[in-house]
Amino acid sequence: MKRLIPPPEVMPIFGGFFDAFLKSLFGITSxxxxxxxxxxxxxxxxxxxxxxxxxxxxxxxxxxxxxxxxxxxxxxxxxxxxxxxxxxxxxxxxxxxxxxxxxxxxxxxxxxxxxxxxxxxxxxxxxxxxxxxxxxxxxxxxxxxxxxxxxxxxxxxxxxxxxxxxxxxxxxxxxxxxxxxxxxxxxxxxxxxxxxxxxxxxxxxxxxxxxxxxxxxxxxxxxxxxxxxxxxxxxxxxxxxxxxxxxxxxxDAHSRAAAAHEAASDARSVANVAQTTANGKPNFTDIPTNIPLWQNINAVDDPTFPLSQLVNWTRVYGGDSNSSASSDESTNPDYTPKTRSLELGFIRATRDRNYSTVGMITGRGGWGFDPQSFTVAVFKMDPGNGNLSKVWDSGDVKNQITSAGTQFRLTMPTIRARQGDVHAVGVFQISPLPGTSNRPLACVHQSQPAQPPGVYPRNIYGYIRNLGTIPDFIKATDIQQGEWIPWFVLG
Structure with missing residues (x-):
């Protein structure tokens, strides 16, 4: 961080003194x-x-x-x-x-x-x-x-x-x-x-x-x-x-411990303010701004990828040994999931916050019959092993997902997320019979990079095939990776 005022040499002494003061005041020496x-x-x-x-x-x-x-x-x-x-x-x-x-x-x-x-x-x-x-x-x-x-x-x-x-x-x-x-x-x-x-x-x-x-x-x-x-x-x-x-x-004792811990935290916050003031004021460029529009128009949304990346794909046609091929940007950026496939998109919270809506964008291509069912779910990921635990699902909402090329939002009970928490949005469609078909989902292509062992999630996108219903618990080893990243959002 650039500083307008150089830090005084006495600050380490001040910090040590204040730390010792807090410990003596609240008895948190060990x-x-x-x-x-x-x-x-x-x-x-x-x-x-x-x-x-x-x-x-x-x-x-x-x-x-x-x-x-x-x-x-x-x-x-x-x-x-x-x-x-x-x-x-x-x-x-x-x-x-x-x-x-x-x-x-x-x-x-x-x-x-x-x-x-x-x-x-x-x-x-x-x-x-x-x-x-x-x-x-x-x-x-x-x-x-x-x-x-x-x-x-x-x-x-x-x-x-x-x-x-x-x-x-x-x-x-x-x-x-x-x-x-x-x-x-x-x-x-x-x-x-x-x-x-x-x-x-x-x-x-x-x-x-x-x-x-x-x-x-x-x-x-x-x-x-x-x-x-x-x-x-x-x-x-x-x-x-x-x-x-x-x-x-x-x-009862824990409540007293928590109260003492909170009081100590408040006092340390005061110390941090004093430390920052003494060390110097930050430049304007050091102050964080809000979410840029190219990432997402709604600043309170956390999507699987920036909205500006959702562009039409290149279509190449014609051409032979005697003439050049032609191309245009006219292919819809979407894919149609298989029936009984749980499509997962992973989202990391960048700050402590609440989620109360979940959404997706339907594709423009391949829009035909209605699916037999269309269900949305939200999972919490265990950071240690990548396993998923379901925290909510919508039930069948096919009657609400009715238009092509449209961003849909569903309300849900508030989910409290801490900074760094990873959730997965899941879309599960069933269309086993003639006269039914799955809704396409807007997406981007990816090269399916595999993360190093022990890193979770393994990819921004994953799927599980041949499910009867949405499970309450999913092992990371059961999640497959694919070539798409659907645009899902928590807000």
């Missing part, structure tokens, strides 16, 4: 600030095992934990169980709790360390594991999603079989609990049950499956290394009699 300490003490009520990780920094957890796996080292950093993020060795590190649970019904809980939660890696909690953690029930807890299921480990090879997957994650200072009660398993975040599953396949419930623990992972998201969130506290509890009361008092 994972063991006063609010977190209240959470720790109350979660420990009635617990069989508690570890606050409040000890000297080390490249191992110590305190009797049994550790293994690969990747960046898991140890004590700033009074929390965290990965060493000064490296890029990928893999999963696991930690087996030194205390064996005394009952088949048990639970584990953790406090998310207030040192950042990255998109690309989960922290896993384990219950009902065997002694060497080669089979277990898990909760993979991401920043934006949670997976509940059963898994196995063979050396450093892990297999996770999801029972349920939800688009709800965690943030700093949240409490997360994984509960095993009979054949029912729950994940509780801040006292609220966010996912529950009753196992009918007969995962073992016996004295050989009373080991608990957790794991942390290092993996790449594109070219950026990501690290699991750390644990400010780990609690294991045999028996579930005091669970409701424990979660209640934990939630």
């Amino acid at each position: 994972a063991h600030g006063s609010a977190i300490a209240q959470l720790e003490s109350r979660l420990a009520t009635g617990a069989s095992y508690v570890d606050n990780f409040n000890r000297q920094e080390s490249n191992l957890l110590g305190n009797g934990w049994v550790q293994g796996g690969t990747g960046q080292g898991l140890g004590i950093i700033d009074f929390a169980a965290r990965l060493n993020n000064h490296g890029i060795s990928t893999g999963i590190r696991y930690a087996i709790c030194p205390q064996l649970m005394s009952e088949d019904n048990h639970s584990v809980a953790a406090i998310v360390n207030p040192a950042g939660v990255m998109d690309g890696c989960p922290t896993a909690l384990f219950v009902r594991a065997n002694a060497d953690l080669t089979e277990f029930v898990y909760a993979n807890v991401w920043k934006r999603s949670i997976q509940l299921g059963r898994g196995t480990r063979n050396g450093n090879s892990w297999k996770f079989n999801d029972w349920k997957h939800i688009a709800r994650g965690v943030q700093e200072s949240d409490t997360v609990e994984l509960v095993a009660d009979g054949s029912t398993y729950k994940v509780i975040v801040n006292r609220t049950t966010v996912v529950e599953y009753t196992d009918t396949a007969g995962y073992p419930v016996d004295a050989s499956h009373r080991t608990v623990g957790f794991s942390s992972e290092t993996r790449f998201q594109g070219i950026i290394p990501n690290y699991s969130w750390g644990l400010a506290n780990f609690v294991a509890r045999s028996g579930l009699g005091a669970l409701a009361e424990t979660t209640k008092v934990a939630n």
Whole structure:
């Protein structure tokens, strides 16, 4: 950023002073600030095992934990169980709790360390594991999603079989609990049950499956290394009699922690303003403007590609060995999807915002009979693995999609999107019988570039063929890439 006033040399001292002032004021000197300490003490009520990780920094957890796996080292950093993020060795590190649970019904809980939660890696909690953690029930807890299921480990090879997957994650200072009660398993975040599953396949419930623990992972998201969130506290509890009361008092403490965190954030905002003022005022060219018209006429829309790219294609005709071919720009930029094909267009939110409409542009060519059904859906993408979870669908709206070469908008319940969230718009048409035909969709051609492994989405456009209905959950591995990018929009 260009500056009108050079930064004064005393600013690093000012910044350090203000940072120290905030820490002393709000007690956030480490994972063991006063609010977190209240959470720790109350979660420990009635617990069989508690570890606050409040000890000297080390490249191992110590305190009797049994550790293994690969990747960046898991140890004590700033009074929390965290990965060493000064490296890029990928893999999963696991930690087996030194205390064996005394009952088949048990639970584990953790406090998310207030040192950042990255998109690309989960922290896993384990219950009902065997002694060497080669089979277990898990909760993979991401920043934006949670997976509940059963898994196995063979050396450093892990297999996770999801029972349920939800688009709800965690943030700093949240409490997360994984509960095993009979054949029912729950994940509780801040006292609220966010996912529950009753196992009918007969995962073992016996004295050989009373080991608990957790794991942390290092993996790449594109070219950026990501690290699991750390644990400010780990609690294991045999028996579930005091669970409701424990979660209640934990939630009360969490509310106080959140209030303190918000107050600290407000104070830091004041500090940032002071820092910016002292460092110098930005030039006018540094101030962001709104969305340019060539990208989209409506500045509040997020499309799959800029509207100005939707131009007619070149048509070449005539010509032989004795004469030149002719050409013009007269071919309609559209394609007609196959029946029972879910056409997907991916959209990334560039700012925190709400979506309340979804739309597409119908093509001009090939407009014939009506489809049997025309349904629009919106999915949320898991940034860690590219899987999609449906958040809304329109039902059959063929009677609303009635004109060629027209931009159509459908209203939907408000979807809250954070900056960087990726959603997919899906269009699903069925036209199996004579006298029915799918509506063409306006689009651009692409060369189908494949993204590097681990980058999601794999393409702006994808499709899934031969579906009976729109699924609630889609694995990234089931999505195929093609030569089109349909113009879809969220607004």
